[in-house]
Amino acid sequence: MQTAQRILRDYRRRRLIVCVALAVLALLLTLSARYIADRDSNEQRMHAFNQRAVSSLENVLIPLDLASKDAMQLMGLSCEAAQLKMRELVARMQTVRDIGLIKDDIFYCSSIFGPRSIPVDLVQPRLPSPLPLLFLSIDHTLLKGTPILLSWHPVRNSQHDGVLQIINIELLAGFMLEPRRPWVSRAMLNIADSHYEYGKGLLPRITVDQGQVSHELASDVFPFSVTIIGPSSSQLALQNMPTQLPLALILSMLLGYITWLATANRMSFSWEINLGLALNEFEVFCQPLVSSRNLQCVGVELLLRWNNPRQGWISPEVFIPLAEQQNLIAPLTRFVLAETVRNIDIFPKSPDFNIGINIAAIHFHNGEIIEDLRHHWFPAHPIQKLTLELTERDALPDVDLRVIRDLHRMGVDLAIDDFGTGQSSLAYLETLNPNVLKIDKSFTAAIGTDAVNSTVTDIIIALAQRLDIGLVAEGVETPQQAAYLRSHGVNVLQGFLYARPMPLKEFPRWLGGSTPPPRRNGHVIPIVPLR
Template sequence: MQTAQRIIKSYRRRRAIVCVLAGIVALMVTLAFRFISERNLNQQRVALFTHHAVATLDRLMLPLISSRKALAPLVGVACSDVHLQLRKQAASLQTVRAIGLIENGILYCSSIFGNRNVPIHQLQPALPASQPLLVLSTDQSLLKDRPVLIMWYPTTPDGQSGVIEAVNIELLSSLMLEPQAPLITGVILSVAGRHLVHGKSVLTDLPLLADEKRYQRASQNFPFTVSVSGPGSTRLALRHLPSQLPLALMMGLLTGFIAWFATANRMSFSREINLGLAGREFALFCQPLVHAQSLQCVGVEILLRWHNPRQGWISPEVFIPIAEDQHLIARLTRYVLIETKRQLHLFPADAHFHIGVNVAPSHIRHGELLKDLHRLWFTGRPVQQLTIELTERDALLDVDPRMMRELHRYGVKIAIDDFGTGNSSLSWLEKLHPDILKIDKSYTAAIGTDAVNSTVTDMIIALGQRLNIELVAEGVETQQQAQHLRQQGVQTLQGFLFAVPMPIEDFPDWLAGNTAPPARQNDQVAPLIPG
């Protein structure tokens, strides 16, 4: 059996866990989103950088192809006749450092030096060649050992004659291939197995990577590749992830707060009550009331029991106060009225047979109970006497006496349940004019003892008799108690001495003289759930 504090604490703990988990998930999702976003952005930046470098170099070198038509006819012509034209062509191309004409493997004319007589293979060992070539090398004539990119166009089938154009690649690399730390720490231009590292000379082997990643893009127009190296998009994004933690924490806290408010109804005991009503998890029990003299059953008190498949048996002492706090007590009362009316055939069809239903005073306000009785009870024209048992949990002073008069007008009897334990007052006894006072079991248990409650019990009995109010003693468990109450003039007795609360469908067997069945839990004999 669970207490109200335990079950509410359990729900709050579960709700808090859900909110914390929601906040953690939001934090992790935010970090993951920021990580993926930054990683993708880094990848895009690397791709854009290499694309821009290749496209720019392509755009600067494409005019060199167009210049072939103008330069090829000059091969073999005397240098004095074409020198000026070579200089004009070199100046128009802008990126070209020098243009040279080669005949039979001899560089005989240069746009810078004019007449020359140097075997081309001494300057560039890869030349002459029978196929057009793009050569990354070092300058051996103008700027010694400085990087140079040479384009070779043969003009004869044997490749011994042709045109070379030396591109000022060092200047271009400083403009287009400059690293962008921390994403890009190194940029390399690779041509035919030779590599120009930004800020360094031409190398024959690619530099080894020190825990870095390399990304390459090749030109679609020329045989060169641009490579970039750096820590990698993923590693860089992870390195910057701590800077996203404040945002992620804010998102986690915000999500946690939203989850807390969103789960106020979905993860609360009031929701469990609503689910229980919808799933018909509540069962009706009843406890007989017997005449003090004849010991004949004169009525029953309808009790509500709840076997929650998620929590097990839940005591009325747990769910009734919570239902009152959450304004769900009226729904429970309507459920009891509906189920009781549906099973009225289980009770004697006698106008003197009392059927007591517990009602909270809050349900009576504004005529709500009267409307429910018209809709749910009186339509069935029940023969039995309906008794509304008001509990003293709420202040009965708030009950409108006019509603009491209306209930009396429709033949409903009013009983004050657990009399003496709540906000008892002679003034509201006069205002409400109850028909029945039910003496609380704590006073019944004091009978035969020297406790103060024993004297109070006799005072309550005397008060009821003086006001001509019928008395019902609850919690009668011994013959001594029953004898004393009988002698004091109490009309009706209720307690374990006569019957324990039983499922309503078992009442006919008990009434026929069978032994009252014990309270059941999971189809096994179990301690009684408090009424």
Template structure:
């Protein structure tokens, strides 16, 4: 059996665990989403940086093709005839440092120096070439030792004649290869087998430090590529993640709070009771009442049992008070009433046979109990007498006395259960006008002892006899108690001496004379009564 405190603690613990779990999940998901988004932003920075460099260089190199078409016809002309045209094109391009005309492998005309007579291979070992070339090199004539980007276009069918254009790539480096921190730590221009890095000049090979990654993007129009080096997008996103923590914590706490509110009904004992009612987990038991004179069964008290598949057997002393706190005692009473009506045939069909049903005082408010009886009990036209038992521990003064009057007129008896154990007041006997007083088992157990309860038992019996109210003694367990009560005028007895609580299906067999304690699936059934 579970205790109320254990069940409530269990629900609160599970509810808290769910809310904490959702809050943690929200925190993890938020940080993960921010990490993924930040990583994508970092990757986009790399991509955008590379695209900007490539786009800029392509815009610089594209006009060179047009200029080459204009310069090719100048190869072979005297330098004094071609120089003006060469200077005009160099000035128009702006990024071009110098233009040279090569004839038979000799640089014979320069846009800067005019007429020259220098074997081109002495200045640039790769030239002349039968193929167009674009490569990085070192200037050996104008600004000696500075990096340059050289474009070579040979004449058709001639590997020793062509046009050479030198681009001032060092000047452009500061514009297009400057790192963009923290995403890009280094930027390198790759042309042929040479590499130009901002602030480092020409490199033979690219080295990457530990913890950094490289991203390379090639031009679709020209023979060059760009390599950017920096922290990995994931590592950079991870390093920025602490800045996202305050917002993520606020969001996770909000999710946890919303979950706490949302689970107030779902993960509560009231939800458990509603599930139990919907799934018919509750079972109605009955405990016979016998006549003290001839030991014939004159009625039953209906009791409720709950074999919860999630919690096990839950005592009525646990779930009834909790149901009262959650305002679910009326649905439980309706469940007992419906089950009783469904099994009316198992009870003796006699107006002298009483069926006792425990009812909370709150069920009397605004005539709710009368509405339920009219919708369930009276349409069945039972011959048996219905007795509604009000426990004295309830707030009996709150009972609507007009409802009590109407119940009497409808032929329903009222009983005060556990009389003398709660907030006793003789005014109850006047305002409620009960038909029956039920002597609590604690007074029955005191019979034959020197306890004060023994004297109180005699007082209750005398009071009931004086007011002509029927008496029922609960908790009769010994023949001595039964004899004492019978000799003092208590006409109806109830207790283990005669029968334990049993499922409704067991009652006909007991009534036929089988008094063995009922068993359920091989185990004795719990006998805690509904209160």
């Protein structure tokens, strides 16, 4: 059997486990979502940096093509005639450091130095070339030793003539290749087999440090690419996790609290009772009441038992009080009424046979019990007498007295169960006008052993007899107790001495075997328990 404390503790523990599990799951999902979002955001930032660098350089190189066409129009003119126009082109483009005109492999005019007469291959060994070229090199004329970007445009149908543009790559790199930490720690421009890194100049090759990754993006218009190096997006996302933890904790705790509130009913004893009713886990038992004179069965008390497959057998002393706390005692009572009516034929068809059903005081509010009797009991037209037993753990004065009067008019008897315990008051006898008092088993057990309780038992018996109220003694377990109660005028006995609570289907078999016992010297010999 389960105890109330254990059951409630189990439910609280399960609720807590569910809430903590969901909170932890929410924490993990939130951190995972933030991790994925940060990782994707980091990748997008790195890709955006690459695209911006490539696009910026393309925007610089596209006007160079137009400028080279304008400069070719000056080919054949004297340097004095062409230099002013070339300087205007340089000023207009800003990023171009110098424009040179090459004729018959001779660098003969510079926008900066004016007339010159130098073989172009001495300026740049790669020139002249029949094809347009874009390459990185070192400046040997103006700012010696600094990196430059060279753009060569040959004159059509001639590999010895062309326009050479010298671009200030360091100026471009300032807004194109400057790293954006923490996503980009290094950025390089790649043209052919040459590499330029912002802040370091030309490099023979690209090296990637351990723990870092590289991303390269090539231009679709010009023969160059941009390589960026930095921590992996996953590594950056992990490094950012501690900053996401406070928000994730708040969200997980909020979800845990909401889950605690949401499971208050579903993961509670009230939900378990409703589930037990829906799955037909409850069973109605009956315990016979026998006449103290001839030991014939004169009635039964219907008792509810619960074999919960999730918890095992749960004692009525556990689930009945909990059901009353959860306002679920009325559905349980309706179940008992329905099962009683369904099995009404197993009981003796006699108006003197009493069927007792335990009722909570709250079931009397607003005449609810009368409506349930009209719905379940009276349509079956039972011959047997119905007795509603009110337990004293309820606040009996709260019972609607109008309902009490209606029940008496309808022929339903009232009994005060466990009389002498709980909230006993003589005022109950006047306000409730009960037909029966059921002596609590604690007083029955004290017969012959406890002088004080035996005296109380005698007082209860005398009071009932004085008020002409019927008496039923509960918990009769020994022949001595039965003899004492019978000698003091208690007419109906109930207890293990005669029968233990049994399923309804076993009652007819018990009833068939409950013949009057033999007498010895004029006294009835009590029968032994059948179960």
